[in-house]
Amino acid sequence: MSFSEIDYAGWGRALRAQGPVSRPESAADLAALPAAPAAGLRRSYGDAALNDGGQMIDMSRMNRLLAFAPETGDLTVEAGARIGEIAALMAPQGWLPAVMPGTGFATVGGCIGQDVHGKNHHVSGSFGAHVTAIDLIQPGGRVTTRPGEPLFRATCGGLGQTGLIASATIRLKRVPGDIMLVTEQRARGWDEHLALLDGSKASYCVGWIDATATGAAMGRGIVEEGEPARGIVKRRDTTSRVPMDAPHFALAAPIVHAFNWAYYHRVPARGRSVARPLGDFFFPLDRIHDWNRLYGQRGFHQFQCVVPLASAPALHDMLSEIAESGLASPLAVLKRMGPGRAGHLSFPMEGYTLAIDFPNREAARALIARLEDRTAEAGGRLYFAKDSLARGAQIRAMYPELPEWQEIVTDIDPEGRLTTDLIRRLNLRSAR
Amino acid sequence: MTTTWIVLGATSAMARPLIRDLAAHGAVMYLAGRDMAELEKLAADCRIAGAPEAHTVKFDARDASNYAEIVHNLAATEGTLNAISFVGTMPEQSEIDASPDLIAGVVMDSMTGPATFLTRLAPVMEARGNGVIVGISSVAGDRGRLGNYVYGAAKAAFSTYLSGLRNRLGRSGVHVMTVKPGPVDTPMTFGKKMPFMTTPEAVAKDILRGIEKRRNVIYTAPIWRLVMAVITHIPEPVFKKMSF
Ligand SMILES: Cc1cc2nc3c(=O)[nH]c(=O)nc-3n(C[C@H](O)[C@H](O)[C@H](O)COP(=O)(O)OP(=O)(O)OC[C@H]3O[C@@H](n4cnc5c(N)ncnc54)[C@H](O)[C@@H]3O)c2cc1C
Numbered sequence: 312m313s314f315s316e317i318d319y320a321g322w323g324r325a326l327r328a329q330g331p332v333s334r335p336e337s338a339a340d341l342a343a344l345p346a347a348p349a350a351g352l353r354r355s356y357g358d359a360a361l362n363d364g365g366q367m368i369d370m371s372r373m374n375r376l377l378a379f380a381p382e383t384g385d386l387t388v389e390a391g392a393r394i395g396e397i398a399a400l401m402a403p404q405g406w407l408p409a410v411m412p413g414t415g416f417a418t419v420g421g422c423i424g425q426d427v428h429g430k431n432h433h434v435s436g437s438f439g440a441h442v443t444a445i446d447l448i449q450p451g452g453r454v455t456t457r458p459g460e461p462l463f464r465a466t467c468g469g470l471g472q473t474g475l476i477a478s479a480t481i482r483l484k485r486v487p488g489d490i491m492l493v494t495e496q497r498a499r500g501w502d503e504h505l506a507l508l509d510g511s512k513a514s515y516c517v518g519w520i521d522a523t524a525t526g527a528a529m530g531r532g533i534v535e536e537g538e539p540a541r542g543i544v545k546r547r548d549t550t551s552r553v554p555m556d557a558p559h560f561a562l563a564a565p566i567v568h569a570f571n572w573a574y575y576h577r578v579p580a581r582g583r584s585v586a587r588p589l590g591d592f593f594f595p596l597d598r599i600h601d602w603n604r605l606y607g608q609r610g611f612h613q614f615q616c617v618v619p620l621a622s623a624p625a626l627h628d629m630l631s632e633i634a635e636s637g638l639a640s641p642l643a644v645l646k647r648m649g650p651g652r653a654g655h656l657s658f659p660m661e662g663y664t665l666a667i668d669f670p671n672r673e674a675a676r677a678l679i680a681r682l683e684d685r686t687a688e689a690g691g692r693l694y695f696a697k698d699s700l701a702r703g704a705q706i707r708a709m710y711p712e713l714p715e716w717q718e719i720v721t722d723i724d725p726e727g728r729l730t731t732d733l734i735r736r737l738n739l740r741s742a743r
Numbered sequence: 744m745t746t747t748w749i750v751l752g753a754t755s756a757m758a759r760p761l762i763r764d765l766a767a768h769g770a771v772m773y774l775a776g777r778d779m780a781e782l783e784k785l786a787a788d789c790r791i792a793g794a795p796e797a798h799t800v801k802f803d804a805r806d807a808s809n810y811a812e813i814v815h816n817l818a819a820t821e822g823t824l825n826a827i828s829f830v831g832t833m834p835e836q837s838e839i840d841a842s843p844d845l846i847a848g849v850v851m852d853s854m855t856g857p858a859t860f861l862t863r864l865a866p867v868m869e870a871r872g873n874g875v876i877v878g879i880s881s882v883a884g885d886r887g888r889l890g891n892y893v894y895g896a897a898k899a900a901f902s903t904y905l906s907g908l909r910n911r912l913g914r915s916g917v918h919v920m921t922v923k924p925g926p927v928d929t930p931m932t933f934g935k936k937m938p939f940m941t942t943p944e945a946v947a948k949d950i951l952r953g954i955e956k957r958r959n960v961i962y963t964a965p966i967w968r969l970v971m972a973v974i975t976h977i978p979e980p981v982f983k984k985m986s987f
Pocket residue numbers: 322348349350351352353354355356359360370390391411412413414416417418419420421422423424425426427428429430469470471472474475476477596696697731
């Protein structure tokens with residue numbers, strides 16, 4: 312199977328890599344590959360799917376749906392199948408992936424590798440909770456792992472270190488149809504925002520937060536709740552594309568301020584309920600292809616942390632620091648998480664998670680470093696899918712199951728042939 | 744009414760999004776090619792995506808012995824019958840220069856095989872008086888050039904064949920569309936920097952739109968119509984000195 316020398320980047324485009332990449336199309340291609348780390352569609356912002364100077368396997372063309380059992384909802388797919396394509400094909404037939412991240416371009420392999428969460432994490436747990444089998448190609452051979460096994464736990468959220476995920480079986484859930492009934496409500500400030508999130512009874516719930524609002528409006532935003540439903544809504548067939556890198560002032564503070572003001576006031580003060588196509592609710596950003604170019608050539612970072620429920624005040628202080636800094640972009644999300652996590656290195660914990668994009672500039676990097684320290688102090692955790700700046704020492708305290716994971720991984724890949732830039736940056740595979 | 748599609752070269756990287764789309768819209772699929780294990784996986788994908796039936800068919804462009812039998816089976820289907828061919832191979836021109844015997848195979852894959860099959864299928868479609876035949880040719884067939892002129896010659900032959908077939912079948916209501924892709928992001932081009940590269944997803948959209956509008960010849964990406972208009976008008980004395 313041939314490799315081509317390629318330049319590539321994480322979704323944030325701040326971290327880049329160069330090296331030989333192979334993109335298998337068939338089972339025969341897959342069987343002919345050497346042991347190397349795998350990537351999906353590289354929707355991880357940082358360096359989780361980068362291997363600078365080393366080989367990389369791009370799984371995005373291994374995307375066939377292999378088997379479906381309507382009695383259970385079990386769908387077996389090749390690991391490169393995208394969540395969005397599965398949703399689009401299966402929802403009209405009454406089925407939906409039980410957990411979907413905020414982009415439909417995430418592949419099943421990537422969703423397992425990061426044990427991703429969706430807008431329903433508080434009720435449904437993480438992606439791995441709905442996986443019933445994972446077929447791995449390890450340096451030593453092929454194995455299938457199932458829930459309950461240590462290898463399964465090490466693979467969910469395992470950043471690809473337990474072997475290449477060739478295919479997996481996920482259990483879909485029944486839905487009445489392929490539209491969403493969405494209720495949007497204004498939250499006028501931080502306390503009201505948390506109260507709406509805490510009080511939500513909906514299956515899907517997420518808060519958009521205006522990270523530029525200060526004073527009494529600090530923490531204001533829109534809480535969106537959704538339920539799958541059956542019906543007919545107008546679909547926008549068109550997607551747009553960002554044709555080139557935007558100039559650096561495109562997301563300057565006054566523009567973000569104005570955008571956020573408008574976005575907040577778009578929802579009437581009394582709130583509203585609307586019917587939307589599934590994709591508009593779950594993957595709002597996917598309609599604009601290559602939107603990551605809006606941040607210009609230098610790229611951007613996303614900061615995402617989760618803190619325990621009791622640390623809500625610490626999160627409040629973090630958000631004030633962000634708001635005061637004037638560095639935030641319009642993409643900011645607040646969500647209440649449940650306890651569900653399927654792997655040793657899974658991100659979720661019961662609490663609140665905050666995710667915000669920042670342009671890749673010195674002041675923003677310094678702010679993110681302070682936010683990371685605050686996260687550690689608050690007993691919280693940073694997300695490997697988003698991180699590109701953390702340091703190894705911080706991460707250890709956040710992921711107490713790291714030693715158990717390391718033991719399993721070392722056994723499978725003693726020579727470290729599956730390591731990626733993220734693994735090396737954070738020393739995740741060494742004892743300290 | 745049932746819509747049936749036979750896809751020659753169904754394992755083609757370029758074909759997959761189109762196959763998925765046809766299946767999701769409820770077409771009965773006949774997936775034809777050489778690698779039966781891969782075809783079985785594609786058939787499973789089609790059934791899950793919504794195809795009422797998906798069959799695999801052994802098809803080799805270099806062996807016409809079972810074409811009559813395939814056509815016989817297709818003749819037994821009901822509703823509209825449609826066919827599309829993605830078959831083709833492109834060895835490096837340098838390899839061909841070193842072993843000219845490769846030329847026969849290149850011509851069989853891009854021209855003789857698909858044309859033999861489609862010519863057998865034509866009367867069945869003519870009799871039904873509807874349906875579409877789509878042939879994937881290439882911009883390389885519009886003018887012979889240094890880098891791939893044998894492949895280009897085979898595609899030129901196929902384009903000419905399709906043009907004649909269109910002339911014949913148009914009379915009975917069967918539409919024939921020629922597709923001329925420029926570079927598409929497939930294993931043929933992976934890792935190479937090429938101008939106006941498009942994706943298999945975009946090719947699928949262009950083909951479906953072309954069918955809907957009953958276009959005769961489409962270029963994908965569409966910009967290649969313009970590029971090739973320019974290239975085919977470069978005077979030969981100049982062109983023969985160019986290398987790209
Ligand atoms: C707009 C946007 C919104 C997002 N929203 C959310 C969200 O709501 N919730 C959330 O949890 N995440 C979210 N994310 C993050 C995203 O879901 C994860 O980064 C996910 O892992 C991306 O999948 P991918 O296929 O691109 O994987 P990649 O980023 O390519 O890879 C992720 C990891 O999995 C490994 N991997 C991938 N495929 C394989 C394989 N076949 N075998 C072995 N290892 C493999 C890689 O080595 C890497 O460690 C979002 C990202 C974007 C861009």
